[in-house]
Amino acid sequence: MQRPGEGPEGPRIDAALVAVPPEEAPRPTEAELGAVEHYFGDRAELAQRYVGHLASSGIERGLLGPREIPRLWSRHVLNCAAVADAIPQGALVADIGSGAGLPGIVLALSRPDLMMVLVEPLERRCQWLDEVVEDLGLESRVDVVRARAEQMVGQIDADVVTARAVTALRTLVPLTLPLISGTGELVALKGRSAELEIEKAQKIIRKYKGHDVRVETLGEGFLEEPTTVVRIAVG
């Protein structure tokens, strides 16, 4: 059966079709409301506004695929929000390969005590991030820097570096641990491959003086699918 929005050969990727106005963006389900309240509190409407941007210009400009619209809350925003539980008060967080602000913008919305630097090499992604940061009123706490992580060594001294869907741990470690010159931590969002990725990264973790390497699941009790992270301390 052909469903609304589908052509005879399956879903149509059609800018007009996917340009969801922010006010029509997906809302969290009943089951997700507790997590939204827990992670965003009185900033829940701002988080909803961010979802509106993802679902409209974020899709139109190719930062996310249109198939993500129905799972923007579960798979993207709440998955990232759980990382807030791993970040100390008042930290300077560098989010590497921020893309559409995942997890960087989500963390800024969840935790008003954080300072964020979103490091992203692609110009049109940075442009979108700048516009969204301004629209959400986050400019005093969120900097968007157009760069590759390796260009930021010596330019940034983060307390926490986050990364989601950027690269495998053994290549992520040399990109991220040098961005912490004192003590701090890499918090990398990973899936089921986390343990295997750690195994493959052992040597490079030692080379970059990482320690206390562990896999944790965050958001249990709030999220249907908790978030798996690899944490690596430095300093």
Ligand SMILES: C[S@@+](CC[C@H](N)C(=O)[O-])C[C@H]1O[C@@H](n2cnc3c(N)ncnc32)[C@H](O)[C@@H]1O
């Ligand atoms: C698959 S996207 C993930 C985006 C976002 N973190 C997410 O979870 O949706 C990977 C992002 O990493 C960025 N990237 C790739 N190599 C990078 C590097 N060396 N330093 C910083 N960002 C990088 C890409 O431009 C892209 O935006």
